[in-house]
Amino acid sequence: MNNNSVYPTQRQIHRPLLLELHARGGMEKPKNLYDTLATYFNLTEEMKRLKQNDGRNKWKNDVQYARLQLVQKGLIKKPSKEEKGTWQLTELAYTKILDLNNESVIENELTVDKMTQKALEEILKIQKAIGDFGEEIVKNYEIEKLNTLGMSDLCEKVKIISGSDCRAGFDIMSFDEQGNEKYIEVKSSTTDESDFYISLNEINKSKELKNGYCLYLVRGIDLSKKTYKKIIELNDVSNLLDSNLIELLPIKWRGSLSHLHKSK
Numbered sequence: 001m002n003n004n005s006v007y008p009t010q011r012q013i014h015r016p017l018l019l020e021l022h023a024r025g026g027m028e029k030p031k032n033l034y035d036t037l038a039t040y041f042n043l044t045e046e047m048k049r050l051k052q053n054d055g056r057n058k059w060k061n062d063v064q065y066a067r068l069q070l071v072q073k074g075l076i077k078k079p080s081k082e083e084k085g086t087w088q089l090t091e092l093a094y095t096k097i098l099d100l101n102n103e104s105v106i107e108n109e110l111t112v113d114k115m116t117q118k119a120l121e122e123i124l125k126i127q128k129a130i131g132d133f134g135e136e137i138v139k140n141y142e143i144e145k146l147n148t149l150g151m152s153d154l155c156e157k158v159k160i161i162s163g164s165d166c167r168a169g170f171d172i173m174s175f176d177e178q179g180n181e182k183y184i185e186v187k188s189s190t191t192d193e194s195d196f197y198i199s200l201n202e203i204n205k206s207k208e209l210k211n212g213y214c215l216y217l218v219r220g221i222d223l224s225k226k227t228y229k230k231i232i233e234l235n236d237v238s239n240l241l242d243s244n245l246i247e248l249l250p251i252k253w254r255g256s257l258s259h260l261h262k263s264k
Contacts, residue, residue, distance in 0.1 A: 008041045013066035016040040018075060018093055025222060026190065027088035030067070034060055077191070094126070094190045126223075134188025134218040135160050135171050137228055141216075142174040142184070149177060169205030170213065183209055185237075188218045192229065198248070206237040213237050 016037050021028055038048055038059065050058040067087055070076040075093040079086060143155045154175045162171040170183040183205070187196035196217060206213040215237050220229025240246045 006041060007043065007047055008062075010062050010066045010069065012041075013037065013063055014070055017063070017066055017070065018089070021076070021087060021089050022094070026094075026220075027086050029086055030060075030064065033087070034063055037063060077193075089191070091189060091191050091193070129223055130188050130190060130221055131186070133221060133223060133226070134186050134228075135162060137188075137218050137221075138172055138184060138186050138216050138231065139174075141231060142172065146175060151175065151179065154179065167201065169199075169201045170209075180212065182212050182214055184214045184216050186216050186218060188221055190221050190223075192219050194219075194232070203241065206241065210238050211236040 017033070020033055020036055024032075035048075043059065048057075048059045052058050052061060067076055070093075071078050075090055077088040077090050079088070139158055139160055142158050146152060146155050146158070158172065158174045160172055161168050169185070171186045172184040174182050174184055176182045185198075185202055185205075187198075189196070194217065196215075198215075213236075215234040217232040217234070218228055218230075219232065220227075222228070234240060234246070237246070241248070
């Protein structure tokens with residue numbers, strides 16, 4: 001916090017706003033943020049009550065515009081009708097939180113147009129930690145489920161595979177209610193969004209294993225608190241893909257120069 005009361009620019013509000021949302025679990029209603037954000041700049045009561053020419057409160061309006069700018073940067077989620085009235089961090093914002101806490105970051109500013117190698121390494125480190133935690137959550141979830149079904153003899157056989165075979169096409173080997181092996185690919189996220197990335201290897205494995213292949217989406221992970229909000233189970237993934245119930249969007253293409261070689 002600043003020692004002097006200096007009214008901030010909208011851009012200077014970006015950093016505190018992101019940090020406050022992160023501290024509150026990634027989402028919050030704006031009415032609960034205005035006063036807290038004002039303390040970052042030691043705003044006086046008089047400053048907080050300033051009016052614009054149109055009669056609206058200047059401080060609240062500036063915070064709202066700062067939030068809109070962060071939506072445009074992809075750091076705060078554009079709310080759906082159901083989420084209207086709540087501000088929520090995006091996945092990209094979580095990858096920037098370590099940078100926000102780093103003193104080397106320009107004071108009260110955030111840029112996402114460029115990324116250093118060090119920043120990329122930090123992002124990958126966070127993503128791996130999120131993924132590892134998600135796998136542990138699912139492993140424990142499966143063990144608890146087997147215990148509830150009276151199949152405790154299979155609990156010791158529930159294993160995380162990804163650490164020993166990263167090309168397996170799945171992360172965890174477990175068992176269904178009939179005691180048949182099932183293969184779980186875990187997709188972990190700090191947000192509640194249902195989107196996920198899936199590789200060609202994972203798609204091919206789902207077709208090979210058919211109804212034995214599952215996707216578990218672990219959502220709302222908070223690494224600092226070691227908590228999560230929910231697990232979404234998608235069984236028989238191959239059938240869901242064939243039925244277009246899982247929509248795939250190509251975001252990467254493989255290039256080839258074979259046509260040029262043949263023309264010579």
